[in-house]
Amino acid sequence: MTELLEPGVFARRTVLRLALPAAGGLLLAARATQAQAADDVKVTIDNFVFAPATITVPKGTTVTWVNRDDIPHLVVCPSVNVRSKVLDTDQSFAFRFDKPGRVNYFCGLHPHMTGVVVVTG
Amino acid sequence: MGVAGLGDCTGSAVGLATEANDMNGEMIDSDGIDRRGFLRCMSWAGTAVVWTVAAGVPRSGLIGSAQAATEGLRFAQISDSHIGFNKAANPDAVGTLQEAIKRIGAAQDRPAFMIHTGDVTHLSTAGQFDTAQKVISEAGLTTHFVPGEHDILEDDGKSYLNRYGKGTQGAGWYSFDQSGVHFVGLVNVVDLKGGGMGNLGHEQLEWLEKDLAGRSASTPIVVFAHIPLWVVYADWGWGTQDGAQALTYLKRFGSVTVLNGHIHQVMQKVEGHVAFHTALSTAFPQPAPGTAPSPGPKTVPPGELRSLLGTARVSLVRNDTPLAIVDRPLAG
Structure with missing residues (x-):
């Protein structure tokens, strides 16, 4: 998950962390990355x-x-x-x-x- | 395109006459004199041009060309056969190559050999090379090849070199002598750089310098390569980045003929003792520089296609009437 901490993904993760427990937030962040890659x-x-x-x-x-x-x-x-x-x-x-x-x-x-x-x- | 390097119409003794032959006819424009509006005379130590293409494609004449047609060394240039191409511009590139080869093989004054200035195949596949070889061999003539960029798409060019690379240097360059003429086959389609054009590279240029060193300046030289060694049109990459360096090694020779392909149309230029010619393709025509959004295949009405495809014949000319008259190619 290290690469999710890179700039650019950071803002999204921050929002997710505020809204959700850490584990779920990371999961959603991963999904967001996949969606981005699929796009x-x-x-x-x-x-x-x-x-x-x-x-x-x-x-x-x-x-x-x-x-x-x-x-x-x-x-x-x-x-x-x-x-x-x-x-x-x-x-x-x-x-x-x-x-x-x-x-x-x-x-x-x-x-x-x-x-x-x-x-x- | 105009003819550059025009001089004072005085003399030379040895030269090469080039004819571009389209696939509809073998018309040789021997009147030479009548087309005053298009003629330029020049000092040309040797290389005399006879372009013969029907249907409006550029043509040139040479005083004494009829004589030239029957004397001396004659060889044929074929180019850009693009075996495997099957798009609208010509769904049957094998068929048109066959026609061209048949014409060369059946000529009364058969050439001594052929050169192929590249893009033998469209996509470098083994099947395309096999087909090309089968058709080209039907002429029954030794053929000297240089690769086009379409011939080295597989395995770093190994599919080309395995067939045609025997006895060559580097990416496939070499030289040989025939009937007193020194022939040099160069490769300018390897290690291309973004934003650039054709490329010879340092190693090949060094080899060329050595290859030419020590040869008599009176030796007629024929250099052949795929992409034009001179800059025809930079916007479409129609030229060779370091071609000028190669030309410095050729400057001292009295008769230099540079034969290229790649642009699928006849272009010519004369600079001093160096005559530059590009050949027709046997597969499909391409637009004149800047006349289309891109240099892609030009689709013409079926009845016109064969007037835009063809081969060239080149003859060694020895005479005492050195004046060469080259007309300005009629664009389009």
Whole structure:
């Protein structure tokens, strides 16, 4: 549960602690985190463009890229050592960002295509 | 695109003539003289261009091109076969490759060999490589390959290198000599950087410098790679980051021809003694730079497709009438 003490989750936990006994509060906090993770953020690829080009997400968020072009793309995030499989039309790739920071990424096939995931704590 | 590096129309003795052949016809525009409005003359130590594409695609002429067609070394360039592509722009990329290969194999003046400037496959799968190899081998010609970015999507490029990497260096670069011409195959699709374009990398550039060192400046050089070595259009990544460095090693040579693919259309530029050409794809056309929201496959009416696909033929030209006339490609 250590990671629940990170900034960003703190406010929610505080509210829960005020309202509920500690054990229940932690349980709800865990559920809240799951709900947050399930609420994935989607980045689409149309016309060789990542959209939105910059997204800001809380850590623990899974970002899913969906290729809607009729040419393959792939997602490369060097700073977190991630390289997706090649994404043909309508294929997608998901990655969960657990560490706060700014992650620049690009298309491994068409590197002029770039985007940013800003992961908050 | 205009023709750059125009000079004073004086001389050279050895060169290469390039023809782009579309899949509808073999029209060679040999009139050369009539299209005054589009012609530029230049000093060109060798590399003479004959683009022959019907249906409005850019074409160029060369004085003495008829002669060139029957003399010397002739080889074919094929590019961007994208085996596995099946979208609207061309549901049958295997079929159009077969047509192109059949045309090359059946030519009266058969080329001595072929080069393939990459994107043999669409997704680097073993099946796609197998299909491509089967079709390409039907020409009955030795074929020299360089990879496109679509060929190295699996296992760090091993699926490509296992087939075509024998005797090559690094990610698959190499050189060879034929009929007095020095050929250099470069790889500019590996270790690409975000926001960048094609990339040769330090190791390959060092190798290139050594490969060229000590060769006579009168040796005709043909460099081929997938992504254009010159910057065609940076907004779409159509260029090579460190291509200029490679060109510094080529500057002293009297005749340099750079053959690329990647952009699925004919473009050409001349700078000093260096002529840059890009080839048609055999799979699908792409839009001219900046004319579409993206460089994605261009869907055209079925009757037009074959006029936008094709191959190129390149001939070694030896003559005493060095004047080359290159016309400005007619955009679109």
